[in-house]
Amino acid sequence: MREEAEVICPACHESIPLTVDPDKGSKTWVEECCVCDSPMTVRLLVDEDEEYTISVKEVVEAVDDAEGGDILEETKVTCPACWEIIPLTIDLSAGSQTYSEDCSVCCRPMTVRVWVSDDLDEHTVDVEAESD
Ligand SMILES: [Zn+2]
Ligand SMILES: [Zn+2]
Incomplete structure (x- = not known):
């Protein structure tokens, strides 16, 4: 029935x-x-x-967080070239790193230095103008 x-x-x-x-x-x-x-x-x-x-x-879609998914953190930095405050997304799971990023306002490249503590609890972000 x-x-x-x-x-x-x-x-x-x-x-x-x-x-x-x-x-x-x-x-x-x-x-x-x-x-x-x-x-x-x-x-x-x-x-x-x-x-x-x-x-x-x-029904939850299978997410493979077993793969050690990205821990993305939104932060704001001051562009060393135009002094605008721009949003930056850093991937804490990648650990401490230095990379080059273009400013979203003036498009000039800057060096982003990310330091992440071993337990990923603390992090600092520094930016400096890219030297030519
Ligand atoms: Zn529904
Ligand atoms: Zn800029």
Whole structure:
């Protein structure tokens, strides 16, 4: 016997209708939200009295943070050429490094020196004009 149930979408939090068939017992499947199209895992649990509960869970895309994902930090530096304050994104997971970056305002190159402590808790950023 099919029954109409309602679940709350874990992505958009809208209440969406769902047809379940508790006669077939407990099962888990993936359903797409009819409002936001996000996939969700639906788990139907049927007990001996044929009472059932439905739980939904957001399907999380597999992220390979096992690979040691980037730890990006937004910071602001003063361009040594035009003295504008420009945003800079540094990758703390790459550790201490020195590289060359073009100012987003005046496009002149500058040397960016990033120091990162071993536990990645502290970091400092220095910039200086690139010598010709
Ligand atoms: Zn949704
Ligand atoms: Zn500049």
